[in-house]
Amino acid sequence: MEDVLEALRQQHKHLIEMLRHMNEENQAKLNKILVSVGVEEEELREEISTQEKWFKQLAFQSAKIYGEEHELTKHYKEVYSLETGKKWDS
Known part of the structure; x- marks a missing residue:
């Protein structure tokens, strides 16, 4: 049973890593588009900072x-x- 749980954990980590990579690629594409239409780089940094705070807050609350x-x-x-x-x- 422990082996099955470990296999699922590893699969979960792999899926998260794949999603993170896809997110990075999509974020880079989105950044290029937003900058090309006039969104300032500072605004993008603020949005990323907000997302980081959100993830951290989830962990703290849990x-x-x-x-x-x-x-x-x-x-x-x-x-x-x-x-x-x-x-x-932490």
Whole structure:
């Protein structure tokens, strides 16, 4: 049973990594389009910062409700790291 859970965790990590990569590609394309139509680069940075704060807030709230070692908290910390490219630093 533990092997099955580990296999699912690995598959989940792989899928998140694929989605992150696709997100990066799409973000780069979107940035080019937005800049070409006049959206300032600073506005884009602010949006990215807001998204990072949102991911971090999910992890903090989960830790507050369920505790640091809960699977959901670990998941949100992992998603934060994958989505932002930054190491979790509670």
